[in-house]
Amino acid sequence: xxxxxxxxxxxxxxxxxxxxxxxxxxxxVAAVALMTPTPEESPTTPDAEIVxxxxxxxxxxxxxxxxxxxxxxxxxxxxxEPSIDVSQDPEPEPEPVPVQTTSGTTVSNSTSTTGTTSSGxxxxxxxxxxxxxxxxxxGSAVIAEASxxxxxxxxxxxxxxxxxxxxxxxxxxxxxQFGFNLPHQSGAxxxxxxxxxxxxxGDIIVSPGHVAIYAGPNLQIDAPRPGKSVQFRSIxxxxxxxxxxxx
Numbered sequence: 001x002x003x004x005x006x007x008x009x010x011x012x013x014x015x016x017x018x019x020x021x022x023x024x025x026x027x028x029v030a031a032v033a034l035m036t037p038t039p040e041e042s043p044t045t046p047d048a049e050i051v052x053x054x055x056x057x058x059x060x061x062x063x064x065x066x067x068x069x070x071x072x073x074x075x076x077x078x079x080x081e082p083s084i085d086v087s088q089d090p091e092p093e094p095e096p097v098p099v100q101t102t103s104g105t106t107v108s109n110s111t112s113t114t115g116t117t118s119s120g121x122x123x124x125x126x127x128x129x130x131x132x133x134x135x136x137x138x139g140s141a142v143i144a145e146a147s148x149x150x151x152x153x154x155x156x157x158x159x160x161x162x163x164x165x166x167x168x169x170x171x172x173x174x175x176x177q178f179g180f181n182l183p184h185q186s187g188a189x190x191x192x193x194x195x196x197x198x199x200x201x202g203d204i205i206v207s208p209g210h211v212a213i214y215a216g217p218n219l220q221i222d223a224p225r226p227g228k229s230v231q232f233r234s235i236x237x238x239x240x241x242x243x244x245x246x247x
Contacts, residue, residue, distance in 0.1 A: 142202035199242035
């Protein structure tokens with residue numbers, strides 16, 4: 001082979017010259033000696049000349065390829081930190097309590113049937129709740145009035161049975177039947193009447209963004225939210241304020 005002899009000699013020269021593997025681009029005479037096809041050399045070609053020539057060019061190539069760039073001063077780095085928004089799910093609303101209105105119709109989830117619940121059976125818990133509602137209706141004129149509107153749909157800004165109710169519109173309308181002019185704004189109820197620690201049926205339950213009417217232990221009647229209707233249900237508010245309105 002025409003190239004085998006030169007490449008073998010170059011490897012031998014690299015080993016005898018340094019004993020270490022150096023990776024560097026070869027240019028000039030060193031590259032010509034390794035890459036350019038030439039006639040067969042005479043066995044009498046002096047190795048010293050090739051060694052000197054390769055070493056000279058290799059040293060220059062290593063120097064050219066070993067340039068080190070040093071940045072002066074402090075380097076600035078930009079890091080874009082992702083923004084993560086975490087929102088908390090609202091508290092689940094309790095299921096409405098089946099209630100027998102003054103007309104003798106049992107109402108649950110805005111569905112009315114005469115004499116029974118929609119499933120035709122009544123659980124012990126529903127029976128107990130119905131009993132509590134019946135007691136509240138019979139013991140409080142306010143609750144008796146409020147129960148007339150069970151099933152009236154929630155309508156934002158609504159303030160009458162014909163248009164629907166929102167929470168404060170419902171409370172305001174019920175108390176208007178007794179001669180009280182209460183605000184149609186839930187936040188304003190913190191300044192209405194007298195605050196009490198032991199509520200009675202007919203008192204008002206005030207919490208951030210919502211008002212309802214207390215109907216007994218763990219029981220209220222209110223207009224919940226869009227898609228719902230006026231109903232009796234469990235008190236779900238956390239630490240509400242109880243307000244009593246008297247003549």
